[in-house]
Amino acid sequence: SQTIHQWPATLVQPVGSPLSLECTVEGTSNPNLYWYRQAAGRGLQLLFYSVGIGQISSEVPQNLSASRPQDRQFILSSKKLLLSDSGFYLCAWDSEHEQYFGPGTRLTVT
Amino acid sequence: AQSVTQLDSHVSVSEGTPVLLRCNYSSSYSPSLFWYVQHPNKGLQLLLKYTSAATLVKGINGFEAEFKKSETSFHLTKPSAHMSDAAEYFCVVSESSYKLIFGSGTRLLVRP
Numbered sequence: 001s002q003t004i005h006q007w008p009a010t011l012v013q014p015v016g017s018p019l020s021l022e023c024t025v026e027g028t029s030n031p032n033l034y035w036y037r038q039a040a041g042r043g044l045q046l047l048f049y050s051v052g053i054g055q056i057s058s059e060v061p062q063n064l065s066a067s068r069p070q071d072r073q074f075i076l077s078s079k080k081l082l083l084s085d086s087g088f089y090l091c092a093w094d095s096e097h098e099q100y101f102g103p104g105t106r107l108t109v110t
Numbered sequence: 111a112q113s114v115t116q117l118d119s120h121v122s123v124s125e126g127t128p129v130l131l132r133c134n135y136s137s138s139y140s141p142s143l144f145w146y147v148q149h150p151n152k153g154l155q156l157l158l159k160y161t162s163a164a165t166l167v168k169g170i171n172g173f174e175a176e177f178k179k180s181e182t183s184f185h186l187t188k189p190s191a192h193m194s195d196a197a198e199y200f201c202v203v204s205e206s207s208y209k210l211i212f213g214s215g216t217r218l219l220v221r222p
Binding site: 051088 | 152159161204210
């Protein structure tokens with residue numbers, strides 16, 4: 001069966017520091033992968049999606065970037081964090097138009 | 111463009127009573143619609159989905175939703191609430207294979 005992992009589970013970083021969040025999927029090949037951000041008390045906002053290695057589409061302009069170095073690995077990065085980058089970050093993959101979410105990473109920028 | 115509106119930010123029910131979480135959508139063509147549940151500090155879990163088959167969709171944990179095109183609604187219901195149902199629920203419309211549009215969420219509180 002397919003599983004999706006995210007780490008770290010929680011992260012506290014100072015403003016201006018770099019960021020790297022990792023997402024990996026097991027049990028499937030060539031999945032579509034997604035990064036979402038959930039601000040406090042709000043729905044999810046799609047940040048990036050990827051249909052294959054090295055293929056990244058950005059949905060909104062922001063301080064973040066994404067990369068897909070391997071088929072089942074999706075990384076969310078920033079060179080310098082802003083306070084507004086705080087939130088709950090969720091990775092997802094899809095199958096037959098259903099998206100399956102990872103456990104999430106709670107990022108607090110101080 | 112597609113959008114989805116969850117009409118209640120919070121819903122409070124007593125254990126054993128029915129649950130109704132309301133959702134209206136806007137779409138220029140036949141949409142795919144979903145309900146997801148999120149427990150605190152957890153990822154999202156798919157409850158059910160509608161993809162132009164039967165208008166009454168049954169999901170996990172006793173939840174179901176009815177697609178009403180004339181009312182552009184996709185309300186989520188459950189006959190009898192359980193304490194474990196307390197969570198945040200998101201109504202979602204699919205714009206394409208790649209893009210889901212999320213509602214702002216409804217937080218369900220279940221009183222003992």
